[in-house]
Amino acid sequence: xxxxxxxxxxxxxxxxxxxxxxxxxxxxxxxxxxxxxxxxxxxxxxxxxxxxxxxxxxxxxxxxxxxxxxxxxxxxxxxxxxxxxxxxxxxxxxxxxxxxxxxxxxxxxxx
Amino acid sequence: xxxxxxxxxxxxxxxxxxxxxxxxxxxxxxxxxxxxxxxxxxxxxxxxxxxxxxxxxxxxxxxxxxxxxxxxxxxxxxxxxxxxxxxxxxxxxxxxxxxxxxxxxxxxxxxxxxx
Numbered sequence: 001x002x003x004x005x006x007x008x009x010x011x012x013x014x015x016x017x018x019x020x021x022x023x024x025x026x027x028x029x030x031x032x033x034x035x036x037x038x039x040x041x042x043x044x045x046x047x048x049x050x051x052x053x054x055x056x057x058x059x060x061x062x063x064x065x066x067x068x069x070x071x072x073x074x075x076x077x078x079x080x081x082x083x084x085x086x087x088x089x090x091x092x093x094x095x096x097x098x099x100x101x102x103x104x105x106x107x108x109x110x111x
Numbered sequence: 112x113x114x115x116x117x118x119x120x121x122x123x124x125x126x127x128x129x130x131x132x133x134x135x136x137x138x139x140x141x142x143x144x145x146x147x148x149x150x151x152x153x154x155x156x157x158x159x160x161x162x163x164x165x166x167x168x169x170x171x172x173x174x175x176x177x178x179x180x181x182x183x184x185x186x187x188x189x190x191x192x193x194x195x196x197x198x199x200x201x202x203x204x205x206x207x208x209x210x211x212x213x214x215x216x217x218x219x220x221x222x223x224x225x226x
Contacts (some may be wrong), residue, residue: 031211043115043201043217044154051211089154093211097142097161098169103153 002027004092006102014110017080021105023073023090031093035064035075038087038104047075047088080109113138115218117202123224124192132187132221134202141207143185144169144215145177147198154201160185161207192225199223 004025013019025033032051036044048057048064050073056065061078077084087104094100115136124130134143144159146169156169160179174196176188185204189196200221206213 034215041199041220043203043220044215045217046214049214091154097159097167097207097212099144099156099159099212100170101146101154101156103151 002092002094002100004090004100004102006088006090006105008105009103010106010108012108012110013080015080015082018076018078019080019107021075021077021088021090021107023075023102025071025073025090025092025100025102027092027094027100029095030068030071031095033064033066033073034091034093035062035073036089036091038089040086044089077107082109082111085109113216115202115204115216117200117218117221119221120219121222123226125226126193127191130189130192130223132189132200132202132223134185134187134204134218135183136185136204136216137183138204138206138216139182140204140216141182142212142215143179143202143204145175145185145187146201146203147171147196148201148220149198157187157200192223194225197223197225 034049035047038044050066052068063076089104090102145157158177160166202218203215205215
């Protein structure tokens with residue numbers, strides 16, 4: 001069964017610190033993997049998209065990595081800010097255009 | 112302004128009363144999709160469409176219908192809503208490039224309560 005699992009479920013860090021969120025998937029065939037940021041009650045906003053041939057992609061302080069062999073991805077946030085408090089969702093697209101979402105990691109950045 | 116709009120934003124209805132949630136995008140995107148989001152379950156895909164007159168089931172299509180008669184619109188229809196369809200619904204759209212979807216743009220969400 002196609003699944004996307006994220007860890008941790010929730011995370012609290014201090015402002016200015018770095019953190020790394022994990023994503024494991026079993027989706028096959030695989031088209032691409034993306035990370036979204038979702039503020040409470042709002043629609044997700046895309047951070048990165050990576051195909052199977054890409055190992056890393058950055059968007060400002062966000063850097064995503066992908067290991068297609070082990071089916072793992074990570075999202076690294078550098079020098080966290082209070083505005084980074086949100087849920088971060090890992091999404092895998094299958095070859096038919098279907099999208100499978102992880103349940104997200106809820107990040108809280110404290111001053 | 113490029114955007115995805117959904118209407119209504121909030122809806123309270125009763126079991127069995129047919130309803131339609133509209134979704135419209137002004138970016139000429141080929142791909143459109145509906146999701147529901149429930150606490151503890153995350154976002155789940157209901158239906159998606161790769162182009163006009165082409166629709167496919169996502170993970171949780173039961174109890175829902177969609178149509179794609181025009182490129183810009185992708186309404187979600189609940190013929191006979193039930194309380195387990197109480198949820199937050201999102202519509203999204205994107206271009207299709209190289210055989211896969213590009214960056215998806217999400218609408219503001221529709222909070223539906225079925226009594």
